[in-house]
Amino acid sequence: MTDRSHSPYRPARRGKGRKGSGAKGPAAAAAPTTPKDPARRVAYDVLRAVQERDAYANLLLPAMLRERGVTGRDAALATELTYGALRRQGTYDAILDACVDRSLASVDSEVLPVLRLGAHQLLNTKIPPHAAVSATIDLARRVIGHHRSRFANAVLRKVSVRDLDEWTAVVAPDRATDPVGHLAVLHSHPRWIVEALAAALGEAPGSADLERLLAAHNERPRVTLVAKPGRASVADLVAGGAVEGRYSPYAAYLTEGDPAAVREVRQRRAAVQDEASQLVALALTRVPVEGTDTRWLDMCAGPGGKAALLAGIAGQRDARLLAAEVQPARAGLVAGAVERSVRDAGRAVVADSTRPAWRDGSFDRVLVDAPCTGLGALRRRPESRWRRTDGTAAELAPVQRDLLERALDATRPGGVVAYVTCSPHLPETGEMVASVLADRSDAAVVRAADHLPEVPDVAAGDHVQFWPHRHGTDAMFLALLRKL
Incomplete structure (x- = not known):
């Protein structure tokens, strides 16, 4: 679900007037000055907001670049530093921990983003080591002060003595005795996510397919x-x-x-919109239904991407989409996304789909894009891997189950439900569907891959599972169910 965190950064400082500058009197407006090294300052402020306020980089970074007027090569550098440091945070933290005299956990939270930015420049960019250290410490003096910048300088100079491969050979657990720990450090994922993804793939923790998936999470998505x-x-x-x-x-x-x-x-x-997100919505529209096909429902529509696509297709078929979203702000985004669809076929409402305002059996097609751990979008939201825990799925399970139950209730006999998560985690996907169906006799699974014939290697039994390393998409899961 989309984060609405506000950023903690302060407006860019404005320079004071100088003698001979043309200013007339003390009341004259001061001319603005460009902050020194705006790219690194933006990256630092985003990393700190992510760390301290759970902000999402994909929302905060573009807003900060616009507000500060950072464009061109500076914007590109800020983007590379921000996402690079977030994606490889686990690896860098293991290396930094080996370079500090005490535990990295005891390092000031204002200093950590500086160290991670410096480590990324030293270990994963083409910036010369002396320039990476110099620029990072210059930033440190301005954001954390002279005293703490000396500490950062000492740590980064230790980091600079080895390249990334040499460091991972030093800090990663032995691959033979601890394959999960080795991959966790090598590819910068928490251990529990490595284990969860291995289970979702049906692979051993040391498999080549798992390693390709973990590596894909650290690549820039198209x-x-x-x-x-x-x-x-x-x-x-x-x-x-x-x-x-x-x-x-x-x-x-x-x-x-x-x-x-x-x-x-x-x-x-x-x-x-990611291609897998398009395809799971499209699959729902392709399943044949007998009788009427005019009333469609998106139960968790925010921020509106799938709803906009469904509304466009519905309008071309003389159908109508009701897009429900429980959060008013997100419902506003949905309304903007579906506006001016063909024949104005989409309508957004603020509604809690676990306590629906509609009668049972009202809809021909229903989409449940359930809130989930988001492990399928780690390429786009790299910070999610650090804020989720192995208990997150258990916390979300009651909501996911309730939404799928209500979706089946809302669907008329002969209608179709699409249950979707942006996660391949088994408790949120096939296991959740099987658990719900075990308690009901009024629904049956429709083989989902039959309705996406253009996509190879996507079937996961009767369901569909996309993968970044196989399809170049987010790891979206899709189950199709027919109401009996």
Whole structure:
């Protein structure tokens, strides 16, 4: 679910007027000055907000870049430093822990982002070591003070004596005796996530397939656009410089540049949406239903990506989509996403789908995009791996179960439910579906892969599981159920 955390950063300082500057009197407005090294300052402020306020980098970083007027190469550097430090935080922390005289856990929370930024520059960029240390310590003097910057300088100089491969050989547990611990440090994941992903893949902890998945989480994901049905086409996006998508008939890949610069995105005729997210929604629309097919429901619609796609398809079929979202702010985002769909087929409402305002059996097609651990989107939200715990899934399970139960109740006999999570974690996916169906006799599984024939190697039994290292998408899970 989307985080709405506010950033803790302060506005850029404005310089004082100088003699001979043309200012007339003390009341004259001071001319603004450009902050020194704005890219590293932005990266530091985002990392600190993520650490201290649970902010999401994918929301905070673009907002901070816009507010501070950071563009071009500085914006690119800030993005690389921010996401690089977050993705490899586990690896860097193991290395930093070996370079401090005390436990890394005792290091001041204001100092940690400086150390992680410096480690990333030293170990995973082409920035020369002396320049990486110098620039990072210059930043440190401004954000944590001269005394603590000397400590950071000493630690980073120790880091600089080895490259990344040499350091991981030193700090990672032995692969033969502790394969989970080895992969956790090598690919920067908490141990419990390594174990959960191995189970989801059906692989041993030391398998090559698991290692490819963990490595994929640390790669920069491509930007995928969706052409909203009836409002834009893939051909429009290709004409603007994008590349046609591999699987979804509505997808195009943006090879470079800012999505906001794409005309169709500015006009809300297209949006950024992972290809797997498009396909799980599309699969729901492809399952045949007998009788009426005019009333569709998205039970957890925020922030509105799948709802917009469903509304476009519904409008082309003379159907109508009701998009429900429990949080008013997110419901506003849904309303913006579905506005001006074909025949105005989408309508957003503030509603708690676990306590529905609609009658049972009211809908022909129902989507449940359930709140989950988000382990399928670690490429895009790398900080999620550090804020989730092995107890998170257990905390979410009652809500997931309740939503799926209510979805089946809301569906008429012969109608179809799509249960979706952006997580491959078994307790949230196949095990959850099996648990719900074990207590009901009014629903049956529909083989999901039959409705996504364009995607190879996606079947997980009767369900569908996308993978970053196989499909280049988020690890979305899909189960299709027919109401009997």
